Amino acid sequence: MTETPAGRRATRRGLGIVALGLLGLAGVYVLALRYTPMERFQGLPQKIFYVHVPAAWSAMLAFSLVGIASALYLWLRDPRLDLFAESAAEVGLIFSMVMLTTGPLWGRPVWNTWWTWDARLTFTLILFFLFLGYRALRGALQDPGERARFSAVVGILGLVLVPFVHLTVYLFRTLHPQPIVLKPSSPSLPGEMLRTLLVSVGVYTVLLLGFVMTRYGLGAQARLEGGEDAR
Amino acid sequence: MPADPNANAGYMIAAYIVTAVILGGYALALWRKAKGAGRR
Numbered sequence: 001m002t003e004t005p006a007g008r009r010a011t012r013r014g015l016g017i018v019a020l021g022l023l024g025l026a027g028v029y030v031l032a033l034r035y036t037p038m039e040r041f042q043g044l045p046q047k048i049f050y051v052h053v054p055a056a057w058s059a060m061l062a063f064s065l066v067g068i069a070s071a072l073y074l075w076l077r078d079p080r081l082d083l084f085a086e087s088a089a090e091v092g093l094i095f096s097m098v099m100l101t102t103g104p105l106w107g108r109p110v111w112n113t114w115w116t117w118d119a120r121l122t123f124t125l126i127l128f129f130l131f132l133g134y135r136a137l138r139g140a141l142q143d144p145g146e147r148a149r150f151s152a153v154v155g156i157l158g159l160v161l162v163p164f165v166h167l168t169v170y171l172f173r174t175l176h177p178q179p180i181v182l183k184p185s186s187p188s189l190p191g192e193m194l195r196t197l198l199v200s201v202g203v204y205t206v207l208l209l210g211f212v213m214t215r216y217g218l219g220a221q222a223r224l225e226g227g228e229d230a231r
Numbered sequence: 232m233p234a235d236p237n238a239n240a241g242y243m244i245a246a247y248i249v250t251a252v253i254l255g256g257y258a259l260a261l262w263r264k265a266k267g268a269g270r271r
Contacts, residue, residue, distance in 0.1 A: 011265045018258045025254065029247060045239045048246040055250070094257045101253070102246040109239035207254060214261045221268050 007220030014214030021207035028200045036196040048106040050196055054204035055098035056124075060162050062092030062208060063131060067159020070152035082148035083223065085155050087215035089134050091208060096128045111175055119172035123165045130158050 032050040039046035069085040072078075103121070104114040115121065134154045141147035169178045181187045187194055 008269070011268070015258075015262060015265060018261065022255060022258060025251070029251075043235075043238055044243045047243050051246055051250040094253060098250050098253050101249045105242045105246040105249070109242050211257065211261065214265065218261065218264050218268055225268075 007217045007224065010213050010217030010220065012217070014210050014212070014217055017206060017210030018214060019210075021203055021210050024203035024206060028196070028203050031196050031199060036192050037190070039193075042110055045106055045109040048102050049193075050200045052099060052102040052106055053197060054200040055095045055102060057201055058204045058208045059092050059095035059099050060165070061205070062088045062095060062212070063127065063158045064162050065212075066092060066131070066134075066155040067157075067162070070155030070159070073148060073152045074156075079144070079148065079223075080220075082152070083219045084212070084216055085152065086138060087212050087219060089131050089155065089158075090215055091211040093128070093131050093135070094211065095204070095208070096124075096131070100125070100128060107175075116175055118174040118176060119168040120165070120174045120176035123161065123168050127158060127161050127165055130154065130161065134158070 028050060032047050036047070036050070038044065065088040066085045069081045069088065073081040073085065107116070108114050134151055137154060138147055138151050141150060166179070168174060169176055180189050181194070181197065189197065
């Protein structure tokens with residue numbers, strides 16, 4: 001079996017999963033807007049929660065995958081791990097863009113400000129810039145081995161930052177709310193809201209899987225055909 | 232409940248549109264790249 005059909009197969013399957021994920025996203029919109037009660041104090045802007053929190057979850061998951069694949073690459077030197085890390089980093093940046101645009105849209109009506117330099121927001125922005133740097137680094141290095149090695153180190157640094165971003169709300173005084181699901185005690189959210197959130201997290205995770213698979217397949221095809229990458 | 236439950240609805244609408252544009256746009260970009268790669 002040659003690598004081109006495998007890359008094409010991954011691309012095709014990935015696109016199928018993305019299509020399912022986009023349908024699911026439409027379902028989440030209906031569920032959030034039609035079948036989930038409005039929060040008592042914030043009103044409609046609270047419904048941004050159902051697109052913002054899953055975006056943050058997906059971005060952090062993608063960046064964690066970059067770090068894990070990078071560490072494995074430095075150990076095993078398998079170029080597929082480097083390609084996977086590159087794909088997950090790009091997808092993580094996409095979800096970060098959703099997180100960093102929907103956050104201020106929620107903050108403005110609730111905190112009365114678009115942005116504040118508190119620890120959670122600032123470290124999330126630093127993580128975003130770190131992975132923009134990761135992409136820039138990959139674009140600047142010509143030698144594939146050197147590119148994979150150097151970017152793996154940056155990917156691991158990103159992985160180190162992910163749990164720290166999660167813990168900022170405990171370590172510092174911040175405006176950002178503390179976790180309501182990913183915490184030692186049980187989720188502090190009414191049942192219908194929790195249901196919609198979990199459905200949305202599931203849909204975003206399906207999208208993440210589809211995006212990474214498609215991007216990986218495109219990268220595999222590009223590498224085999226002589227191009228350096230699928231950007 | 233706020234005095235007007237629909238107050239600030241524009242922020243929510245904007246957030247939902249931005250999300251759909253970013254995720255849908257990226258999906259479209261990947262689909263176009265895949266189409267181009269399939270032709271080669």
